[in-house]
Amino acid sequence: xxxxxxxxxxxxxxxxxxxxxxxxxxxxxxxxxxxxxxxxxxxxxxxxxxxxxxxxxxxxxxxxxxxxxxxxxxxxxxxxxxxxxxxxxxxxxxxxxxxxxxxxxxxxxxxxxxxxxxxxxxxxxxxxxxxxxxxxxxxxxxx
Ligand SMILES: Cc1cc2nc3c(=O)[nH]c(=O)nc-3n(C[C@H](O)[C@H](O)[C@H](O)COP(=O)(O)O)c2cc1C
Numbered sequence: 001x002x003x004x005x006x007x008x009x010x011x012x013x014x015x016x017x018x019x020x021x022x023x024x025x026x027x028x029x030x031x032x033x034x035x036x037x038x039x040x041x042x043x044x045x046x047x048x049x050x051x052x053x054x055x056x057x058x059x060x061x062x063x064x065x066x067x068x069x070x071x072x073x074x075x076x077x078x079x080x081x082x083x084x085x086x087x088x089x090x091x092x093x094x095x096x097x098x099x100x101x102x103x104x105x106x107x108x109x110x111x112x113x114x115x116x117x118x119x120x121x122x123x124x125x126x127x128x129x130x131x132x133x134x135x136x137x138x139x140x141x142x143x
Pocket of ligand 1 (some may be wrong): 036
């Protein structure tokens with residue numbers, strides 16, 4: 001029998017605005033670490049130039065709450081939800097909010113290619129593919 005779970009994931013892309021000042025990422029991450037720990041949310045924030053791609057995972061109620069807060073944040077705009085679905089397991093078990101920036105993406109060519117396709121909205125399958133690649137990425141970290 002399938003285990004009942006309220007585990008949920010949201011993947012979205014957005015673009016930073018003028019309000020995204022210097023040191024803004026550190027501020028975001030510091031509130032993310034606190035709030036996400038309190039609400040048992042895990043995930044990753046990828047920054048590619050002016051674009052963000054974020055995966056949030058956790059109990060559905062907590063994900064919906066935190067995402068509604070994030071959606072109101074004026075430091076980014078054009079928020080487009082790519083995945084919004086129930087799931088049996090988390091991709092990121094331990095990361096309250098990991099971050100990948102351009103500098104480290106160049107070492108992860110497959111992830112970079114998929115992210116670029118999502119940003120440019122070229123490949124419809126990329127949204128699903130990015131989860132698979134992120135899974136590979138986390139398993140490579142465990143080795
Ligand atoms: C791209 C982006 C990603 C964010 N990710 C998170 C997050 O994962 N968790 C979080 O609590 N806040 C995140 N924030 C910040 C929220 O929008 C909001 O500012 C914050 O939750 C307020 O926290 P506070 O009430 O503790 O000050 C993000 C903001 C942006 C622009």
